[in-house]
Amino acid sequence: MSHKFSKGIINKAWQINDNEVTPEPIFQDRRNIIKALGFGALGAALPTTSHAGIFDLFKDKKAASQFTTTPLSFISNEAFTAQDPLTPINKVTSHNNFYEFGTSKHDPVDNAQGFIVKPWQLIIDGEVDTPLTLDYDDLTKMIALEERTYRLRCVEAWSMVIPWTGFTLTSLLKKAGVKNGATHVAFETLYDPKQMPGQRNRRVGGGVAYPYVEGLTINEALNDLTFLAVGLYGKTLPPQNGAPIRLVVPWKYGFKSIKSVVRITVTKRQPATSWNKLAANEYGFYANVNPQVDHPRWSQASERRIGAGGLFSAKRIPTQMFNGYGEQVASLYQGLDLRKHF
Numbered sequence: 001m002s003h004k005f006s007k008g009i010i011n012k013a014w015q016i017n018d019n020e021v022t023p024e025p026i027f028q029d030r031r032n033i034i035k036a037l038g039f040g041a042l043g044a045a046l047p048t049t050s051h052a053g054i055f056d057l058f059k060d061k062k063a064a065s066q067f068t069t070t071p072l073s074f075i076s077n078e079a080f081t082a083q084d085p086l087t088p089i090n091k092v093t094s095h096n097n098f099y100e101f102g103t104s105k106h107d108p109v110d111n112a113q114g115f116i117v118k119p120w121q122l123i124i125d126g127e128v129d130t131p132l133t134l135d136y137d138d139l140t141k142m143i144a145l146e147e148r149t150y151r152l153r154c155v156e157a158w159s160m161v162i163p164w165t166g167f168t169l170t171s172l173l174k175k176a177g178v179k180n181g182a183t184h185v186a187f188e189t190l191y192d193p194k195q196m197p198g199q200r201n202r203r204v205g206g207g208v209a210y211p212y213v214e215g216l217t218i219n220e221a222l223n224d225l226t227f228l229a230v231g232l233y234g235k236t237l238p239p240q241n242g243a244p245i246r247l248v249v250p251w252k253y254g255f256k257s258i259k260s261v262v263r264i265t266v267t268k269r270q271p272a273t274s275w276n277k278l279a280a281n282e283y284g285f286y287a288n289v290n291p292q293v294d295h296p297r298w299s300q301a302s303e304r305r306i307g308a309g310g311l312f313s314a315k316r317i318p319t320q321m322f323n324g325y326g327e328q329v330a331s332l333y334q335g336l337d338l339r340k341h342f
């Protein structure tokens with residue numbers, strides 16, 4: 001007996017009104033660029049609010065340009081596109097948390113440019129009908145790619161708005177088949193101390209016990225918002241953002257969105273998670289964005305939305321319950337004390 005997958009209900013688009021972020025200017029000429037690259041038919045099918053994602057977006061970012069990212073073909077999913085102004089790509093790719101490459105915000109872009117993503121192997125195993133092993137090409141070719149723009153809210157009270165390219169976790173789990181009785185899904189990042197300085201040295205890696213691991217309940221994993229990103233701004237992920245594939249769970253604090261994933265295991269028990277292991281009183285398993293439950297050391301009531309000017313010029317905006325995705329996910333937590341299960 002296997003889990004019955006839902007039909008994939010298209011939810012209403014959500015919207016919040018903040019306009020403090022500088023919009024990405026490069027989209028002005030998207031039609032011409034789509035035509036020039038021979039994406040005519042796809043371009044015509046894209047709604048006007050979509051991002052063509054086929055630009056050279058790293059031109060002002062010296063370090064990032066060392067890693068080759070390639071354009072992806074995708075359909076823009078407007079039903080899953082936040083209306084917030086996008087965070088400029090140079091901020092998305094240079095202000096990162098990826099402790100395997102160091103704990104400063106600029107460490108990942110500085111230290112990850114030689115990261116080898118090809119070959120890559122992603123294993124899907126555990127309580128599934130058919131375990132799968134995906135290689136690098138499968139990641140972008142096995143499931144039709146779509147683009148969604150999500151808010152990303154870090155537990156450190158800063159946030160970004162990022163156009164991701166990828167597919168839903170549920171579409172991947174559907175290929176493997178989820179056995180009845182499965183309760184959780186566990187995720188694991190690559191363990192490769194040769195490539196990751198933070199895994200060689202405890203101080204560089206911020207004290208995290210590697211490999212970095214994360215987890216979701218089965219219903220969170222099967223929610224239509226839960227996304228596996230293989231690209232951002234229309235091109236394959238740069239290493240600092242979790243190449244070649246990373247999780248994106250937009251209603252949870254950013255640390256749930258585990259990068260450079262090598263294993264997805266469907267299980268019958270709640271898996272251990274890296275930040276919870278490090279400081280259980282500060283980081284819970286659920287980690288739902290919640291302005292009413294403060295971090296022990298700082299308020300979660302508001303956040304700095306990173307725009308063109310960077311973190312310290314970023315405007316403080318109120319944090320929304322479930323990061324504004326309550327309509328899609330609040331029902332998952334009915335009857336659960338979110339103060340206790342933070």
Ligand SMILES: Nc1nc2c(c(=O)[nH]1)N[C@H]1C(S)=C(S)[C@@H](COP(=O)(O)O)O[C@H]1N2
Pocket residue numbers: 092095096097098099100152153154155189212240241242253254255256257258259260
């Ligand atoms: N493997 C791994 N995944 C990780 C992290 C990390 O240190 N290692 N940091 C997390 C945190 S705290 C955040 S906020 C997001 C940041 O994603 P971004 O750098 O693409 O914005 O990645 C998450 N995924």
Ligand SMILES: [Mo]
Pocket residue numbers: 097153154155156253254255
């Ligand atoms: Mo974070």
